[in-house]
Structure formats: structure tokens, C-alpha cells
Amino acid sequence: MSENLKLLGAYSDAMAAGDEEAVFSFFAPDFHTHVAERVNPDVIGTDIRGEELRWWTEVRSAFPDMAFTVDLLIEHDDLVVSNWTVKGTHTGTPFYGVAASGKPVEINGTAILRIRDGKIVEHWGGPHCQDGVGLTH
Known part of the structure; x- marks a missing residue:
């Protein structure tokens, strides 16, 4: 397995275990996400690791019994999908x-x-529910 x-496996394990603070050891200080432009434009050009921490903390707070799994990994050069x-x-x-249901x-x-x-x-993508539509099924 590549480095x-x-x-990414270690990061995923940390998130699954509830270690949201791990974002500070896995993400570079100059980490850039292309999601910020549409989700939180105020953080563009800043150390965005705090925003990643905030997202994971909000997810864990909304879904206390949260289970996080990685379903597919694809690697090409310095990119991992x-x-x-x-x-x-x-x-x-x-x-x-969306209020708790x-x-x-x-x-x-x-x-x-x-x-x-x-x-x-660097990061592209994110959850497919940015506006809360389709959260429950």
C-alpha cells in the first residue's frame, strides 16, 4: 500500500474513532479546499483546518452514534479519491x-x-447534502 x-487510512481511522482534532496533524497549514467557495466563502485564504474540525464536530454532535466508513479509494500520482x-x-x-428527527x-x-x-x-468534493436536502430516508 502506498504512503x-x-x-488517508490513518485519517479515516481517526475520524471513525471520534478524534476530530486529528485534522491538525493530517492537513497542511496551507490546506486549500475548493468546497469553501460554495459552502463558507469567508474562510478562503485562511488556515481552513479549523473549518474541517468544525464540520466533523457538527456531524458528531448531530449524529452521536455516527459510523464513518470509506467505501472506495483510488490513487493516481499525488491524488487520492x-x-x-x-x-x-x-x-x-x-x-x-434540519432539526433532529x-x-x-x-x-x-x-x-x-x-x-x-x-x-x-488540497481538496475537492464533499458531502452530497450541502443544503440538507435528502438527509433522511
């Missing part, structure tokens, strides 16, 4: 403006990550 896939799923019951805080929720997303010198430096 990039090992890195990850298709992932978060499953849980929406019994916690509101998520993307007590129903099971499945959030699927795809991330394309550029890795350099053992750190995640």
Missing part, C-alpha cells in the same frame, strides 16, 4: 438547518485529495 493510501459514508441517527443538534441518516460524499510531503494540501 498516500496509508495516510475517497468515496465515504457517514451513518447515524439524527438525535442530536440540527444539521444544515430521530430517524436514521446516511450521508455519502466523495473527496479528491492532493497529498504532498505526508500532508493533505
